Amino acid sequence: MKTDWNGAAAAALLWSLPLPALAQGADIPAAIYTDPANDKAHPAAMEVIHIPSGGVAINGLAYIPAGPGPHPTVILCHGLPGNEKSLDLAQAMRRAGWTVITFNYRRSWGSPGDYRFAQNLEDAAAVLTFARDPANAAKLRIDSKRLVIMGHSMGGWVTALTAAKDKNLLGAAMISAGNMGWLGKMPRAQAVKALGSNGMEALAGTTPDIMADEIIANTDRFDFVKAAPQLADTKLFVLTSDDGLAPMSKALSSAIGKAGGTSVRTVHVATDHSWSDARIRLQTEILNWLATLK
Numbered sequence: 099m100k101t102d103w104n105g106a107a108a109a110a111l112l113w114s115l116p117l118p119a120l121a122q123g124a125d126i127p128a129a130i131y132t133d134p135a136n137d138k139a140h141p142a143a144m145e146v147i148h149i150p151s152g153g154v155a156i157n158g159l160a161y162i163p164a165g166p167g168p169h170p171t172v173i174l175c176h177g178l179p180g181n182e183k184s185l186d187l188a189q190a191m192r193r194a195g196w197t198v199i200t201f202n203y204r205r206s207w208g209s210p211g212d213y214r215f216a217q218n219l220e221d222a223a224a225v226l227t228f229a230r231d232p233a234n235a236a237k238l239r240i241d242s243k244r245l246v247i248m249g250h251s252m253g254g255w256v257t258a259l260t261a262a263k264d265k266n267l268l269g270a271a272m273i274s275a276g277n278m279g280w281l282g283k284m285p286r287a288q289a290v291k292a293l294g295s296n297g298m299e300a301l302a303g304t305t306p307d308i309m310a311d312e313i314i315a316n317t318d319r320f321d322f323v324k325a326a327p328q329l330a331d332t333k334l335f336v337l338t339s340d341d342g343l344a345p346m347s348k349a350l351s352s353a354i355g356k357a358g359g360t361s362v363r364t365v366h367v368a369t370d371h372s373w374s375d376a377r378i379r380l381q382t383e384i385l386n387w388l389a390t391l392k
Contacts, residue, residue: 127385129194137164151224156209158201161192167239171197177251179300212303262325269333277346279321282313326353341371
């Protein structure tokens with residue numbers, strides 16, 4: 099017998115799952131389990147993009163939702179080296195009506211150049227500049243006045259320091275962020291070991307020693323807690339997990355509060371660094387937060 103999997107059936111299936119796998123009481127947005135209506139004039143699309151940064155063009159993808167737009171847009175930053183790129187989250191955000199730009203920092207995952215942490219920050223700023231260019235915004239249906247930056251792990255660090263400098267963002271979200279400035283305070287041997295444990299084959303033009311020396315030389319500059327005063331007016335969503343990194347994000351949230359910030363939202367979920375058994379929970383939290391920014 100043929101089964102018609104409509105939105106109601108999909109919703110019923112999701113709600114039949116154990117509550118801890120979902121959002122523990124939060125409303126699950128329809129975009130997580132329902133495809134958008136087909137728009138023949140302005141269909142959903144994926145575009146390969148090349149973003150100028152540091153004299154080269156880094157690789158990127160734009161996930162464009164159905165409809166003429168312009169659409170609010172998320173710049174999604176991956177971690178070190180970026181094994182978890184959160185593309186399921188990108189797809190969910192697109193179904194919810196957001197254009198999403200993912201990209202690979204210089205010399206990561208095939209982008210040209212050499213990999214450096216300071217350049218990751220430059221690359222994120224370059225992606226925002228790219229999204230604000232009128233020609234790019236028109237082609238990708240971007241509302242350049244409604245931009246959000248978001249990142250996982252080291253990408254959460256990129257997010258915090260980028261948002262601290264960019265005052266025209268709609269909001270910023272950090273997912274299980276790692277504070278590279280804190281890592282720079284570790285003994286060098288420990289830093290080298292930690293940096294070399296994540297799959298160096300995805301990076302080029304660097305080594306764990308080079309990376310350790312860079313963060314040690316830039317400990318204060320790379321410490322996102324020191325950026326708290328600049329984040330006091332930012333609509334910031336801080337998500338943490340049971341990966342040992344939560345105290346770093348909690349220190350930032352606390353420092354922002356001391357600096358007078360009142361727009362930080364925090365959520366802790368008992369899952370691993372990659373949110374391996376909480377991907378629907380992650381999508382739910384992010385989509386519900388994004389809905390508050392429109």
